Amino acid sequence: MLPKFDPTDQKACLSLLEDVTTNVKQIQDSVLEAILSRNARTEYLSGFLNGQVDKQSFKKNLPVVTYEDIRPYIDRIANGEPSDLICDRPISVLLTSSGTSGGVPKLIPLTTDELEQRISFASLYRPLLYKYVEGIRERKSFMLYFVTRESETASGILVRTMITCVLKSLKPSNSFIWDQTQISPHGISTCSDTTQSMYCQLLCGLLQRDNVGRLGAPFASSFLKIIKFLEDHWPEFCSNIRTGRLSDWITDPQCVSGIGKFLTAPDPELASLIEQECSQTSWEAIVKRLWPKAKCIEAIVTGTMAQYIPLLEFYSGGLPVISTFYGSSECFIGLNLNPLSKPSDVSYTIIPCMAYFEFLEVGKDYQETGHDPAEKPVVVDLVDVKIGHDYEPVVTTFAGLYRYRLGDVLRVTGFYNNAPQFHFVGRQKVVLSIDMDKTYEEDLLKAVTNAKLLLEPHDLMLMDFTSRVDSSSFPGHYVLYWELGSKVKDAKLELDPNVLEECCFTIEESLDAVYRKGRKNDKNIGPLEIKVVKSGAFEELMNLFLSRGSSVSQYKTPRSVTNEEAVKILESNVVSEFLSRKTPSWELHELYSNR
Template structure:
């Protein structure tokens, strides 16, 4: 576990960071021994280890598991059985994952001790941004956070999302650290009404625009939601600033009291300035215009969030995009030691104190030429190899053992003795017809290639998802695209030839098994892009939020099978396009790709 350090002392944080990345093997061995010695008498571990607590017995006897394997134990704890089913310390709450992939949030056990570790982890990476970006100390952060209403299990155990959990761990009576770095008061950030909270955080940021040194949100998608909300409400915000009076629909006591410190009198000059900037079209560079002293945009932009990089670059006007850390509800894992690296080059350095980490070597089986992979190889953190891909397994103090996160990481190098990983994507087949298997990573790359064709026509891909349509033979892939224009209020009339070329470009980027199915065997029909109305993906998000997802942590699912979600998408379709050409496929590609 991370040793305690003074979070207000950046030198202490940097010294600790160097120490934990140098003594990786020692720390990993210590974490392993501590987890097993503490939890040896839990029902779960006793059932597999029979008192044998050495690493060899652990690897031999303890199975690699998914959430479904451990769900019965978590359900029992949620129903009121003691925590020592899986963990020796009391489980203080259950963390809910976003649930956008399977539709139902997973519940992850968390102890008070592990929550403290996650908060310390945040303080560990914070000094890096200040070290690499000059001028941040002269201002504050306009970071947009949103809490989700918490719930309880039948036994009274609290269920929260991670962002909500961290925000509510701040003591309102002793929030000097928050006030030191954040523009918006803690009371506004913890408002449970997302629209009121978002409005008032924007208002705080505009009223204090000269003090904003960085912008952002936990994820790129949530930050873009803020920009879209701002686009719809900037006139009203200007009116509030001009009159010095808050809109009547803002009634939440936390928001009203929080904004009262800043909205104290009419400010005609500021309102006129903001109105002038927002009236311009296109909105390219709008963030830099409104917040001239901002030095960066901070949000996760790796993995599935990489799709939003062009939009952030468009609105940001050259502001660096900072993807600071990598983690999940199950475990916080790595830090970006080079915040100014290009988003496409971001690597995260594993912090070995956060859990015990193992890695399954990934060899993607495209079933090309009948190839069948050997049994997967599992290695320790110190034994990973540069250039290899791995799926991460975590063992935590809170009761997860050899748990598959489903994330695929590629080793890019080392900092001291700590491996650095590029986030490849989820180890998940998102689309499949017959023998073809399209992984999330491949779909994202293919769509990125195709979306480049939109740029000369002043169009932007705002969001997308996909599905397989088997209603006719042969079956085919369907992509739902929401398009936007660089010019406000411009009509969205995509050229048919351009969208048909986008279909073909996606197909050309997919693997040879897919392309063979398209060309020779006629197993797969032409790929289809269905363009949906602006706002369709907001409706999709609202559906998942109504079923328990979190605004701050929401990620658009890259494939959709849920009937209600598909109904929303199909209802919003305004135009359809099919690939008019057959992608290339040659036999020699099988051998060159092996």
């Protein structure tokens, strides 16, 4: 686990990062030893190890598992059985995942000790920003977070999202530090009414615009949703600032109390300035124009978030976009030690104290490699990964997950000291398949990225997208739902059928040879279709998932949808449809090189 350190001591934090990335093998061995010795008597471990807690017995006897394998134990704990089924410490919280990657939220065990470790891990990042981003420590952070309403299991264990857990677990002393370093008061950020919270956090940011040193949200998608909210509500913000009076619909006591510290008197000059910027015909560089002293935007822009980079760049006005760290509900894993790297070049350095890490190698077709399918998969230790190879992380945590597959695909890009650095490729998940074709998340994202370049000359932007397979007719075909926006404010969308049909074809040309062969020769796959949906369709889709326990802070648009309700929402918002009019090419040698 991370040694204790003072997060306000920049030199100590940077020194700690050097130490833990240098002594990787020793730390990993000690982490595994600590986990096994602590939890040896749990029902789960004792059933496999029979009291033998050495590394060799662990690797030989413990299976590599998925969530479905461990779920029966978690369900038993949720229903009242003791935590020592899997962990020697009490499970204080069950974290709920976003539920948008696999369709159904998972419940991940968390102990109080593990939560404190994650908070410490996150606080390691501030010194890196101070080191690389000049002048950032002179002003406050304007990071927008949102909590969701929590629930309890039958046995009384809290069920929360990770962000809700962190925000609501802050001790009074930490809440005081929060209010000293953050633009928006802690009370507003913990308001369970997301709309009121978002409104008041933005109002705080506008009232203190000259004191914002950095701003952002957990994910690029959530930051863009905040910009859209600002676009919809800026006249109301200006009215509040001009009159010095908060809108009547803001009734939450925490929000009213928090905003009252800043909205103390009419400020017509500031209101006019904001009105001048927001009423321009284009919102290009709106972030820089509204917050002129900001030095950067913080938001995760790797993996599926990469598609939002052009939109962030459009709104940011040249501010660097920083992806801070890589983690999940199961485990916090790595930090971006080069904050100012281009979003497309971001690599995360694994912090070896956070868990015991192993890696299952996957080939370019995302199949497990190096083992007979009838045998247990071969996994390698953290220090044994190879540059240029793709792996799925397998984690063993202090909170009761053992050799647990995360489902992500990471590519090794190098080493920092002795710690591997990984580029996040995507989820190890087939998102679309009709016949022999298998289109993975990474493939789909690359294909869409190529196609949306055709929109640029027409001042159009792809705001969001998802996909599904339509098997209602033969042959089945891929359907992509696109929400488009204009670079010119309030401009009517003029969709040129030739451009959208060319986008369909470009996507098909960008997919692999198996797909293209199915389209051309076998005729087992029909022409790809793009359905353009109304503005706001993806907000409706998000609201569906929020109603099922996800949160604005953690929500990620699913890259494929199978849920009938989700499909119904998208279909009800379709305004135009376009089909690929040409057949993509393929060569025989490509087919074999892809296998």
